[in-house]
Amino acid sequence: MNRLAFAAALLASAAASPLAAETHRVAPGEGGAERLQEALILAKPGDVIELGEGRFTLTDGLSLDVDRVTVRGAGMDKTVLDFTGQQGAGEGLLVTSDEVTLRDFAVENPKGDGIKSKGADNIVYHAIRVEWTGGPKETNGAYGIYPVESTGVLVQNSKVSGASDAGIYVGQSRDITVQGNVVEFNVAGIEIENSRGALVEGNVARRNTGGLLVFDLPGLPVMNGGSVILRGNAVKDNDTPNFAPKGNIVASVRRGTGVLVMANDGVLVEGNAFDNNPTAHVMVVAYVQPFEDPRYNPYARNVIVGANAFGRGGDDPQIEGKELLLAAFGGALPPVLWDGVAQGDTGLRVARGVTGWTLGLTRPGQSLEEARPGPLTLAPTESWTFPEVGAPKALAARVK
């Protein structure tokens, strides 16, 4: 039964009786935007909203505030929510309810963020495409896939390109898995910010300004990011000039960065394939701006760079004095760049065979003019323990 057909009756009636989960089909075409938004409002927990093949033309943001709803399209290249003519709202789709599954559709050219889920626990993004079709531009929206303030986040098999901040951005959340996605031509491919317990695995991050970013920033409601694993990702050709609007933290990311860890407590980088990231394959730094937040720790602590495949890289670094550096290191900088800033003995650790260089700084916020660059001379770490991290298993099971 298509309950939308009975919307009027439903509105008038109490509609509180427990109904079995239903599937509501919404086709693009005349009035598609209104029918879709009404379906999202009238859905009952457990319902499926099935988006037909084709293009929905939207002038306003959509939103979903019902728990346990699945929004499912015909495929990321078949069902498109087209926001090119968007006139209002800060994102294409906003989700504020728990246990929601979004799958198999695309969002194109939203004026702000693509899909934002806030305070939406146990959310699944599966085979979603968010794309700014004009390529990298400062006027593109900030984030493609944007879960924030949530516990239990799974983003998989999705594709984001053109975000003027991060393609996939997970902020102020915990128990996160980001896997099997392709992120390209964004300023940051994937960014994990002020979050704990994140597994970033098996993604392809290419042609961004920076591939994978793990940040901890001061002054936010949720602090103390850490316990993040970057494993088995292909991080390559991240050479797009930074096109982020100034003022945003990612505007400081240097073109050609593979992985960037800034501040944070516990990050493991292992089993990734790095190639052709012209500034550095892996960069580990403290937060450099002044801050007043007493809860904040600006140091990068307990960062481990394990065994990774490092291809060509560091050969055209966006770093002042690069000619001297390149000459000193024989034409290309070694794969790991560390600022040298450590809190006690909790700084960077590397596996045997991992080479790098250090800026030789000693405290957060120190001027680069005081840098004393030199080869990394850390004693290799033979073994380590790292917590199990990631989204609850039930999330992946939901889309099998």
Place this chain on the structure above:
Amino acid sequence: MKRTGALLLLTACVALGAGIAQADVIGPPPVSDAAIRGEGFPAKLSEFAFFTQYRPQMPNRGVHPYTLNTPLWSDGADKLRFIYLPQGTQLAADGEGLLKFPVGAAIVKTFAFGEGADRKLIETRVLLHRVDGWVALPYRWNAEQTDATLALGGGRVDLTTPAGEAISYAIPNKNQCKTCHSKDGEVIPIGPKARNLAASWLGEMVREGALDRVPQGAGTLPVWSARKAGDPAAPLARAYLDVNCAHCHQPGGGASNSGLDLRWEQADPHAYGLMKRPVAAGRGAGDRDFSIVAGHPDKSILLYRMDSTEPGVAMPELGKSSVDTEGVAVVRRWIAEMK
């Protein structure tokens, strides 16, 4: 027989007369408590019977008109605000904050454009206090101005603002109502806080038995429409930001993740934006580094976003299709005078 007949007739007349008299006392049908408390979404505004006459927005019994010292700006719309209290119930003051509403109460706000006979009602938003919480519903007025129809999915109306700007005015959808009217995931009213209501109105409500007492701090927000050129900018600007922005920009609000807290009572300058870096502003930052830079309105993200109508940049994100030049001017002066 004849006499009996006359008597009967007389009785009938008396009965009829009583009926008429009673109808005079009762007047039109009362507000429908069933529509407010029920679980459905009434399809027409008239089903609530908040008004006895629609076009002039004549309130029914138990429906109290009110105004706010500093109102939310919505493209310059004229707003007609009402609180409905079921018979035998009253509001309870809770310090200078939001009044406490009994279950069965409703808050009604009609948005209109145009003056006098040209006034056109565009939409009416209702907040219904049901047993399991508040429900927010938008209603769109018909062209004849006789009734408004539920607009769950929102809508757009082309109109000209009082400033003379032709805009596509957005009626929010039901979820967007909640985007602003939510704290910690629950729908709540925003406007009727004691500090933003006139003490005289609150006193009147107490006399009518519709409110328990006039609390301390009543009416402390400045009266926006009465402001004069030389008035201190800070209270006006802080009141404006509280009313127009803080429903999202506060802990537990829709924009809590930004860390920006624009509530009237927030005393920490960094929390309300001074030298605060953006978090997820994207291009909304407009090449600026901080929400507020003292003495430099043009370097302040907050003002840049207020002064924009571009989706992705403009703040507030909802309920705004044009720039409030007067609000921008007050906030600009506040930042400019800031040391």
